[in-house]
Amino acid sequence: MDIPKKEDHLLNISYDSVIFGFSGDALKILLLEYHDTGFFALPGGFVRKNENLNDAVIRGVKERTGLEKLFLEQFHTFGNTSRSDAAAMKTIIKANHDSYTEDSWLFDRFISVGYYALIDYAKVSPTPDALSDSIDWYAIDDIPPLLFEHNLIIEKAIETLRNNLNKKLMGINLLPDKFTMKALQQVHEAILDEKLGRTAFQRKMLSLDLLERHEKQFSGKAHKAPYLYSFKSDKA
Amino acid sequence: MDIPKKEDHLLNISYDSVIFGFSGDALKILLLEYHDTGFFALPGGFVRKNENLNDAVIRGVKERTGLEKLFLEQFHTFGNTSRSDAAAMKTIIKANHDSYTEDSWLFDRFISVGYYALIDYAKVSPTPDALSDSIDWYAIDDIPPLLFEHNLIIEKAIETLRNNLNKKLMGINLLPDKFTMKALQQVHEAILDEKLGRTAFQRKMLSLDLLERHEKQFSGKAHKAPYLYSFKSDKA
DNA sequence: ATCTATTGTCTCATTTTGTTACAATAATAA
DNA sequence: TTATTATTGTAACAAAATGAGACAATAGAT
Structure with missing residues (x-):
């Protein structure tokens, strides 16, 4: 160089x-x-x-x-x-x-x-x-x-x-195109360095009308499968 | 020059x-x-x-x-x-x-x-x-x-x-040391370019515990005189 | 078929916010 | 002195947002 x-x-x-x-x-x-x-x-x-x-x-x-x-x-x-x-x-x-x-x-x-x-x-x-x-x-x-x-x-x-962080769901830029609500929450928790309430977080994210819901993600684990979400492209 | x-x-x-x-x-x-x-x-x-x-x-x-x-x-x-x-x-x-x-x-x-x-x-x-x-x-x-x-x-x-604007009452820097609640509200309205509810504004400002109340200001007009406030210096 | 862990949503309590009401009051006018 | 007027401070109530718990649904393991 x-x-x-x-x-x-x-x-x-x-x-x-x-x-x-x-x-x-x-x-x-x-x-x-x-x-x-x-x-x-x-x-x-x-x-x-x-x-x-x-x-x-x-x-x-x-x-x-x-x-x-x-x-x-x-x-x-x-x-x-x-x-x-x-x-x-x-x-x-x-x-x-x-x-x-x-x-x-x-x-x-x-x-x-x-x-x-x-x-x-x-x-x-x-x-x-x-x-x-x-x-x-x-x-x-x-x-x-x-x-x-x-x-x-x-x-x-x-x-x-x-x-x-709250402006336009910036955290999603740290995730793949499709992600679970849990992953999004973990990103927020890592950035803010604090635990967030699961249900309140989910309700808040959905109420923003910025996320699009897709198919479920089957992890192979023994529990209900979460939905995948993506950022609505028209909200960019 | x-x-x-x-x-x-x-x-x-x-x-x-x-x-x-x-x-x-x-x-x-x-x-x-x-x-x-x-x-x-x-x-x-x-x-x-x-x-x-x-x-x-x-x-x-x-x-x-x-x-x-x-x-x-x-x-x-x-x-x-x-x-x-x-x-x-x-x-x-x-x-x-x-x-x-x-x-x-x-x-x-x-x-x-x-x-x-x-x-x-x-x-x-x-x-x-x-x-x-x-x-x-x-x-x-x-x-x-x-x-x-x-x-x-x-x-x-x-x-x-x-x-x-909301961080630490920045608006007060546009006012004299002592000011009325109304003046503070007018500053906020000028910055935000929108009208704010008087009572909610007053309640919010006081709840922040950043303002110190002083003597009343007599304007000479025929109505109740407002208190003067200053920014609490220990909150800088 | 039963069990386990996790998810999505509902409900209810708490907190915050928005709005209206009203008494207090400083100066003026009667 | 006593109404009158405009504005202020706060209380009261309604509406909205937030926090926490309950619970049914479900994917896979046992």
């Missing part, structure tokens, strides 16, 4: 993406570990000179997950001087490139726009890029210390996700 | 501020008009190399309004290529500066962070800076066409304000 070129990009501005997935029991996010440094961080990147900010983030998330259509939303822009860490950036670049130069634009101060994405955990097999040893899922209550105040960015992302 | 110098600032990044005030009957915002151009726009600015983004916005709003302590919150970052307009920027700079240079950094593309501020309308006498003919209040349903997609930025600011 080449170092991104200064003349192709906007300066002093970057993005960081908090990519959420739901494993069935826990809410997780994708973190990458840089080669030979022990550094963990959020997947991020830069904006090309003639590229919309949104498109830059979509491009970056696609490179990391292979997903093209995904739920993606900006939540906050982080602009404190304290969040820059030129030393760490130098270590990363040094560990990966012979062409290390002391005065790279990458060591400048960056203002970073935070995005979060909600994706179907099952649809992704994350692949590390050339800069990173690994890219892996981490449960949100088990996040290691990260570079560049990224732990703070994650907290803010979760807070935003909680606040927006 | 001097043109801001390239070497002092972050490149490709700016901010725009939507400064809300409440005149007693309508919600208004501050717009400025540039010298000799007929161009209207939101007050905005740039970030110095060693300055926090938030501090840059505080500095800019203070220069325009004289206010130092104010309610200020970031709401969205605008990053589409379509929002840049080098031609308009050139017109503005030309109209104001002999030292016009064709290749100024100001003509580059900018990603702009949107902030909104809530201030006490009565406390401000807006003063135009050297670049602008006028800075004035405009009711939010009477905004002229603005440069750089600023109309869109205002819409998003209002939307965010509506969504956040």
Whole structure:
């Protein structure tokens, strides 16, 4: 992988993406570990000179997950001087490139726009890029210390996700196209970090008139089979 | 006024501020008009190399309004290529500066962070800076066409304000320290653009336990005098 | 055929919200 | 001093939303 070129990009501005997935029991996010440094961080990147900010983030998330259509939303822009860490950036670049130069634009101060994405955990097999040893899922209550105040960015992302959860059933973006009411409830519980009453939850979801009921799902277990639901497409 | 110098600032990044005030009957915002151009726009600015983004916005709003302590919150970052307009920027700079240079950094593309501020309308006498003919209040349903997609930025600011209104009685930032329940209700109605039931509103506000009741306010009119309230400082 | 775990819905209690009613009151007019 | 008027604070009641428990339906195991 080449170092991104200064003349192709906007300066002093970057993005960081908090990519959420739901494993069935826990809410997780994708973190990458840089080669030979022990550094963990959020997947991020830069904006090309003639590229919309949104498109830059979509491009970056696609490179990391292979997903093209995904739920993606900006939540906050982080602009404190304290969040820059030129030393760490130098270590990363040094560990990966012979062409290390002391005065790279990458060591400048960056203002970073935070995005979060909600994706179907099952649809992704994350692949590390050339800069990173690994890219892996981490449960949100088990996040290691990260570079560049990224732990703070994650907290803010979760807070935003909680606040927006009720708007238009956002949680469904973490599930397959068809899902049971129980799965939807588990997603909500994972995001809110609290138990919800089963009957009240079901009544509320159905009353929103956003779900379409399909065939039953037979699990092979000895009990009544639940209906499958999907998000009504005309409510998007 | 001097043109801001390239070497002092972050490149490709700016901010725009939507400064809300409440005149007693309508919600208004501050717009400025540039010298000799007929161009209207939101007050905005740039970030110095060693300055926090938030501090840059505080500095800019203070220069325009004289206010130092104010309610200020970031709401969205605008990053589409379509929002840049080098031609308009050139017109503005030309109209104001002999030292016009064709290749100024100001003509580059900018990603702009949107902030909104809530201030006490009565406390401000807006003063135009050297670049602008006028800075004035405009009711939010009477905004002229603005440069750089600023109309869109205002819409998003209002939307965010509506969504956040219930969080911790944000509306009080548009009022003096002490205010009547009726004034608070009028602020809410102006923001939400709908009438609210008087008794339900009063009951709700009092139940939040965020308001402190003070002496009555005698208006001189022939009716029962309302209590004055303030925001409980320990709930900030 | 009986048993077990889970689901969908009903019912009822509780809480919240919306609306109307009404007494209290500050200033004015009679 | 005593009505009169406009507005305020709160109570009272109705309607709607929410929470919790009961229960029948049912897919598969025994």
